[in-house]
Amino acid sequence: VEEILLRRKPDSVLVQGDTNSVLGGALAAAKLHIKVGHVEAGLRSYDKTMPEEINRVLTDHCSDYLFAPTEQAGTILKSEGIPENTVFVTGNTIVxxxxxxxxxxxxxxxxxxxxxxxxxxxxxxxxxxxxxxxxxxxxxxxxxxxxxxxxxxxxxxxxxxxxxxxxxxxxxxxxxxxxxxxxxxxxxxxxxxxxxxxxxxxxxxxxxxxxxxxxxxxxxxxxxxxxxxxxxxxxxxxxxxxxxxxxxxxxxxxxxGGRWRNPFGDGTAAEKIVDIITGGSNG
Known part of the structure; x- marks a missing residue:
């Protein structure tokens, strides 16, 4: 990953989810002082026996843009001391x-x-x-x-x-x-x-x-x-x-039984994320 980033020199790197490759990509970019955006930020199981939980927490705390899928995920990020102006509730791209x-x-x-x-x-x-x-x-x-x-x-x-x-x-x-x-x-x-x-x-x-x-x-x-x-x-x-x-x-x-509301957004998360990282909603 580092070799590719050095060659391509991107302005920012987006990682999504909680896999080992997500953490690897985020760390490589952060160490090269490239801005990192984490899609699905703020998810927590609070079970550190899960490798994915470690990946989520570490990725969130080395990211510059934190794209939370829900208000609850955004609140979690802020409660962990992550600056409020880096947290964006966008919905989830899975929608x-x-x-x-x-x-x-x-x-x-x-x-x-x-x-x-x-x-x-x-x-x-x-x-x-x-x-x-x-x-x-x-x-x-x-x-x-x-x-x-x-x-x-x-x-x-x-x-x-x-x-x-x-x-x-x-x-x-x-x-x-x-x-x-x-x-x-x-x-x-x-x-x-x-x-x-x-x-x-x-x-x-x-x-x-x-x-x-x-x-x-x-x-x-x-x-x-x-x-x-x-x-x-x-x-x-x-x-x-x-x-x-x-x-x-x-x-x-x-x-x-019954029906329920979809809490993960309206299907426009990707548009919001692109708008934010290109400056449309980030001043």
């Missing part, structure tokens, strides 16, 4: 991407027919986080919970399994009966699987947001979330990895 691509996905994807499943007659699951898939007990409990959901509702649970998770399932010798394991799918297919699922079970932060935007109920296979807004508006429930609690949260999600 932009979803609004721009969902119709394309509906036209192009054939994933439902390929899997021979009907809209609203299946569940979708994802689990990839290290704290879940590298822990035999937690991964076993997740699979048991998914099987319980499939058995209780007599509908399939489709799990596009990450290669690392599949490796762990095989290493641990875990039983996947009752869960439909499929290869990872592309973005369009995954949007369709989310959009038409009855409910999504996941340990992904991005999927928590996407289901909330799509109006699909979500049960999160974690003990905490850096997207508390999804819980507060009623789109999401935290189940942890206990198999009985997973099923109970699914049942409760259906019982409370």
């Amino acid at each position: 932009d991407a979803l609004y721009q691509n969902i119709e394309i996905a509906r036209r192009k994807s054939t994933i439902l027919s390929t899997l021979d499943i009907q809209p609203s007659r299946y569940f979708l699951a994802t689990a990839h986080r290290q704290e879940n898939v590298d822990n035999r007990e937690r991964l076993t409990s997740i699979l048991n919970g998914l099987r319980s959901v499939a058995d209780f509702y007599h509908q399939p649970v489709v799990y596009p399994v990450h290669p690392h998770a599949l490796t762990r399932i095989k290493e641990f010798g875990l039983d996947t009966a009752g869960v439909v394991l499929i290869d990872p799918v592309d973005y369009f297919d995954f949007l369709i699987l989310q959009n038409y699922s009855r409910l999504v079970l996941t340990d992904s932060g991005g999927v928590q947001e996407e289901t909330c935007i799509l109006g699909v109920p979500c049960v999160t296979l974690r003990d905490n979330t850096e997207r508390p807004e999804t819980v507060e508006v009623g789109a999401n429930m935290l189940a942890g990895t206990d198999s009985e609690n997973i099923l109970e949260c699914v049942r409760l999600s259906f019982e409370r």
Whole structure:
């Protein structure tokens, strides 16, 4: 990254999310005195056992522009001593991407027919986080919970399994009966699987947001979330990895039903970010 920055000499560098590459890019730019903008700033799970949490905090504190997806995220940044004039509540670019691509996905994807499943007659699951898939007990409990959901509702649970998770399932010798394991799918297919699922079970932060935007109920296979807004508006429930609690949260999600507002913006986050870094809203 440093070599590219030295060669290109950009005025600013944008990083999005909480991966290792985000932190690496932010650090490289900051050390070269290039302005850094962090998209999705201010997200906190307050769980430092998660590598992503360390990446978020460090990236935020070496950034010059902090693009918070929600007012709550902006408040968190200011409470950590980050100057108020560097914090901008823009909404989340995930809304932009979803609004721009969902119709394309509906036209192009054939994933439902390929899997021979009907809209609203299946569940979708994802689990990839290290704290879940590298822990035999937690991964076993997740699979048991998914099987319980499939058995209780007599509908399939489709799990596009990450290669690392599949490796762990095989290493641990875990039983996947009752869960439909499929290869990872592309973005369009995954949007369709989310959009038409009855409910999504996941340990992904991005999927928590996407289901909330799509109006699909979500049960999160974690003990905490850096997207508390999804819980507060009623789109999401935290189940942890206990198999009985997973099923109970699914049942409760259906019982409370209802619609919720999308707390992540109107799909113009990218425009706002560009306006800010080019000076349109930054004096």
